[in-house]
Amino acid sequence: MTARSLRALAAAGVVATAGLLPSVVVPVPDTAAAFAPATKATVVSHLRSITGSYVVSGQHNKEPASQPGQYTQQVHDVTGQYPGLWGGDMMFRADDIDNRQRVIDQAKTEWANGSLVTLTWHACSPTVGRTCEFEGGVKTRISDTQFQQIVTGGTALNQTWRNRMAEVVPYLRQLRDAGVPVLWRPFHEMNESWNWWGARPGANGGAKIYQQMRDYFDSQGLDNLVWVWNVQDNPAGGWATYYPGDNYADVVSLDVWYKSHPSTGDYQQIQSIAGSKPTAIAEMGKMPTGSLLDSQPRWSYFMIWSEHLRGNNTDTEIRNAYYHPRVLNQGEIDLGGGTNPPPTGKIRGVASGRCVDVAGANSANGTAVQLYTCDLNGTAQAWTRAADGTFRALGKCLDVTGGVNADGTRIQLWDCTSGNPHQQWRYDPSAQTLTNPATGRCLDATGQQTTDGTRLQIWTCNSQGNQRWSVPG
Known part of the structure; x- marks a missing residue:
């Protein structure tokens, strides 16, 4: 894609206020551009094609699963536009796991409306029940011995973990059958110690459990998954020691929480790992600025984390990002790889x-x-x-x-x-x-x-x- 598609958004526009000073703005045509059923290759190809020229806007929607579009709606309330990337989660609490179907239905709707889809999974540790609270269930440390049992076939913890993965497969199959590719981001921030899978570098650490999940999901026919590998902007560096390999990762991504925006060093480190693969800011709390997008042009998408949308950004900052001429929002993404003449x-x-x-x-x-x-x-x-x-x-x-x-x-x-x-x-x-x-x-x-x-x-x-x-x- 060499020029922004001018296919329209379904949404109404934003009401302007005096003194609003975004650097630039994109036009919002009159009707949304729906996506036809597609393959993962279509999405990967698109992300490659826009690298260096455009970046897709994204918004995560955390629990509750019963409100899977609550934060994307807030984006629309502020900007009159919906994100070009909708983010959801397979979640962890009992009531949210029981409502996973709502998340999948929302993903189908977002795709139909012209937004890419990404899912992460704050999975409960296999050392606790299949449902859990975040504290002590997802955010928890397990011993090295327990982790090795999880990634070693024939152990009780390995079987527990395979059962947990098997529960997710039917939901992802629904998206496959609907022709919805998913930017699938498991084991995110694997260089951090807050989660049970994290801070385990090397071939037998985070890389291994990531590889095993991909091998298992591939065996289940989930060929609609675009595998997004992820680390956080931990200044300790050494991110490549967690990388599962080019045959396992389709997109290389960074979560930005130690600072507002990725540093030049962060950007270079991710690009070095990625090579020719698309790169993304998979989580951030602060809206990207024009100067960031100009100085780090190879990010293919960014995603703001749920409550940080309004809690960490002014309405003007949100509008500035969504109106930037290089930012693609819902309805502005041409998965056909072509261009439409401007009307x-x-x-x-x-x-x-x-x-x-x-x-x-x-x-x-x-x-x-x-x-x-x-x-x-x-x-x-x-x-x-x-x-x-x-x-x-x-x-x-x-x-x-x-x-x-x-x-x-x-x-x-x-x-x-x-x-x-x-x-x-x-x-x-x-x-x-x-x-x-x-x-x-x-x-x-x-x-x-x-x-x-x-x-x-x-x-x-x-x-x-x-x-x-x-x-x-």
Whole structure:
């Protein structure tokens, strides 16, 4: 994929607020792009194809299993968009294990809506019951002897663990049968000591139990699993000593908890392990910034951990990430590996019935943008809704004059500049508004006039008819 797909999102847009200052914004078309049934190879190929160019947004949804979309909904509440990657968990408490089907059903829904799917598993230790509390069940230490028994065939602990894995297989088969590939991330943070499988480097440690699970799940026909290997950003390093090998890992990922964002050293260490495989930030609490995405461009996706979405980020920080031009959200992922041409057509005022027009079809910088009677096929009203959030006519962009954040600032035509926030527009198909997020103001026909030649400006969003538009696509 070399350009962002402009297939649409089903969701309504975000209501802009004055003073919102995201660096850039992506357009939100009108209908969601569903995924057809696919194979794991399709997802791996896609992640490879976007590496260095795009990154998929992701949001985890932790327990309870009865609310498997609670945090992705919060993303939508803030941004008007859903993540390009939905994250769930096979969980550990009794009531959540009993509700695993809700998680699987949500995964199917998310895939159908145009989001990739990832699952992790906070599994109870085989030394405790099949259900457990996090403390003492998942977050617990077992002896080296116990761990070796778990990974040694014929022992009681090994049989217990195989039974636990067997319980998960039917759920993952449902996703296979539905054509839903899963970014499967077991034994996450295996270089940490908080979990029962962790802090065991070398061939007989975390790598071995990971290999054994893959071998077993492969034998069960789970060829829809994209195997995601994971460590945490522990400054002790040595992450490669936990790696199960290129034949076992499809994606190499990092959880970022020692700091807000991965350091340059963290990034380089992961890339060194991965080689040509896709890499990802599988868990983080702080939204990535534009500078992080620019300096570490090979992450293929990031996933914010559940409650950290609102607990560790402002609404502006969340919007900034989701509106970044390199970030792919739900409906913007083209698993076909191709590109769709950006839609071109008229921006039509709902109240006036007139079209957004470049005065005199003049392509000079500073040319006024106005309302005018809609023509047939003229170039002055042919606006291309580009993948970077701009609207373009005559080879130039719809621009907030001087980048002035004030009611009444006129709209003009100007040379398109990559990443210019004053040339970015966010369309809300529900409210029919075009918002410039750099100012938080809406595209407005001056004085609520509807006559030819009425200048366009930005103005505080007020839901009146002179701020309502239909757009291409």
